[in-house]
Amino acid sequence: MRPLSLLALLTLATPLSAQTALHQQISSIAQDAQGKVFVACSLPGIALDCDLSPHGHPPMQSTFKLPLAIVVLQQVEHGKLALDQPIRFLPSDRYPGTYSPLQDAHPDANIDVPLRELLQLSVGKSDNTATDILLRVLGGPQVVQESLNKLGLPAIHVRDSERGMHDEFQAQYRNDAEPAAMVKLLRLLADHSPLNAEHTALLNCWMTETATFPHRIKGQLPANTPVAHKTGTSGERDGLTPATNDVGLITLPNGQRLALAIFVTDSRADEATREGIIARIAKAVYDRALAATKQ
DSSP states (O other): OOOOOHHHHHHHHHHHHHSOHHHHHHHHHHGGGSSEEEEEEEBTTBOOOOOBSTTOOOBOGGGGHHHHHHHHHHHHHTTSOOTTOEEEEOGGGOOTTSOOHHHHHOTTOOEEEEHHHHHHHHHHHOOHHHHHHHHHHHTSHHHHHHHHHHTTOTTBOOOOOHHHHHHOGGGGGTSBBOHHHHHHHHHHHHHSOSSOHHHHHHHHHHHHHOOSOTTSTTTTSOTTOOEEEEEEEOOOBTTBEEEEEEEEEEEOTTSOEEEEEEEEEEEOSOHHHHHHHHHHHHHHHHHHHHHHHHO
């Protein structure tokens, strides 16, 4: 057998040596998922090397409610909708077995709900029925997709409603997003929002005040760290959980905002482990970002 040349040895060694300590730490944490983990992050002016399959296509689940809310608020700014506009909650909007505080509070439907409240329910409480009413008012998922394409985000794919994903297990895989694209959306929201200042602040407020799944991105961060985020979660089938996700903006002590998207896909680990993976990765990225801003 011929000995490897120095160039060949260097080539083989490069991928491992090129990985930073942060990248290796994220890769190590991801092994606990017994599935796939996708990560992307961004902090302007700083190379964090946190990406893990950033151009993969994990299912979004309820993280898609963030781009949906942006599109609805754009329609408000274009004068096509109004935040105080009453929207009818129709009996046909109801369906059993879904998570919906709105549906639980009004089991007979047939009431008017202000658009503002539907948005807050969707983004802040991850209400599936409220989300599908918003999709109905817009004209369907294709309207959301067209708006995302115009924002330069064609790698975020909104193809199905919550009911569609509820009724067909495989449908959730059609609503997917590249983590890098989701981070790009978060960076837009933080740096060059497609919304006016009032609506940007409103959306950030809903995302920061949400009580959903506090043990994910926020789980191991210092107390009182502002995190504006949107989670996404699937059901489990035969020991497989397609989606345990969290995407958001973490405000650092110096005021900079770190954009982070973490998707745990097709995992056989239990819920505590899946959420712990997200929390540990978020803390590792946060620590690296914090150190970099102090250099």
